[in-house]
Amino acid sequence: METMTLPGARQRFVYYPETDGEPMAETDTHRNLMIDLIVALSKYFNDDPHVYVSGNLLLYYEEGNPAKSFSPDVFVVKGIEKKERPIYKLWEETKAPDVIIELTSKTTRLEDMGMKKGLYAALGVKEYFIFDPFSEYLKPHLRGYRLSGDEYALIKGKRIMSKELGLELKVEGESLRLYEVFSGKKLLTPAETAKAKEVAEKAKEEAEKKLEEARLARKQRAENEKQARLAMAQATRESRQTAKEEARQKLEETRLDKKHKVESERLAREAKAQADRQARVAAKEEALQKAEETKRARLA
Structure with missing residues (x-):
């Protein structure tokens, strides 16, 4: 329940409904386009606390008269607080939307091209864009207007730019896409954002996997090099030990050969002696024997 005080009148209650009972959009295509545009613009202005983006929200433009309302498909208001609103009351917010986008069809043609166009100009909406996704009556699909004085002037040229948003509006099939004017970057839809996030996460996982594989490879290479150094050191020690043992054996053999030679020479000397x-x-015995024989011979 809303309250309002009129000059010279008692305070009375005025109810401003939050819904007009009308469907959100003409078709699934219109609804999806509206949601995609609102989400893309909200993300685009996310860091600016003084830009409000909304759509399919009742906007009341005459205080005390709930009948004086409309519900733009998509609208952007600069210079007001970014917060959630159940409805938009022009006299409280003190300004009209800067940009309105209507997703039109043959059933809303007269309203979008007639009453709304005149009303938006009268309220001071600086830019008004109309998009006909099925090209039911607009050819080309997209038309843009910019406020000049108190009337709208058609935005001419192959490229339709929004000075207020700093974006270019492009028709892609049955979709209306938004591009940053200077960078040429496309504003993504929720589905594209989710896909991009999925791709980025997958790329991150792949990068992390490759980094981990590289880390493990470096670790394995370092371990292999360590084992190679240890094996080389072990082989060097074993080689030195083998050489040392061979030298010892040769010395022992030389010593034994020398000892054997000395012993042989000693035995030879002893044998000779x-x-x-x-x-x-x-010889002595032989000499004694001869002497004995000579003696016996003399005696005989």
Whole structure:
């Protein structure tokens, strides 16, 4: 329940409904387009706290008269607080929308091209765009108007620009798309945003996977290099140990050979000495025997 005080009158209650009982859009295409445009514009102006984007919202333009209302498909108001509103009351907000976009059809043709066009100009809506997705009567599909004085002037040229939004409006099939004028970047629909997010997340996962694979590869390479160094060090130690053992064995063999030679020489000397002693004994015995024989011969 809304309240209002009129000059010279008692306070009375005026009810401003939040719905007019009309369907949101003519067709699924109209509804989807409206939602896509509202979401895209809301995201585009997300960081500006003084730009309000809405659509299919009742806008009351005469205080105390609930019959004086309309519900634009899409509209943008600059210079007011960004907040949720159940309805839009022109006398409280103190300004009309800067831009209105209507998604038209043959059933709303007279209203969109007649009454609304005149009303929007009278209220001071700076830019008014009409899009006919099925090209039921507008050829080309899109038409734009810019306020000049108290009347609308047709925006001419191949490119339809919104000075108020800083965007270019383009027809793509049955869709109305918005592009940033300077960057040429397209404003994405919710479905495209979700797809882009999915692609970005997948790319991120792939990048993280590749980074992890690279990390593991570096780790494995480092481990392989470490094992190679350890193996080389082990092989070097074993080689040195083998060489040392071979040298020791050669020294031992040399020592044993020398010892054996010395022992052999000693045994040879002892054998020779033994033979010499035996020869002397034999010679002595032989001499004694001869002497004995000579003695016996003399005695005989």
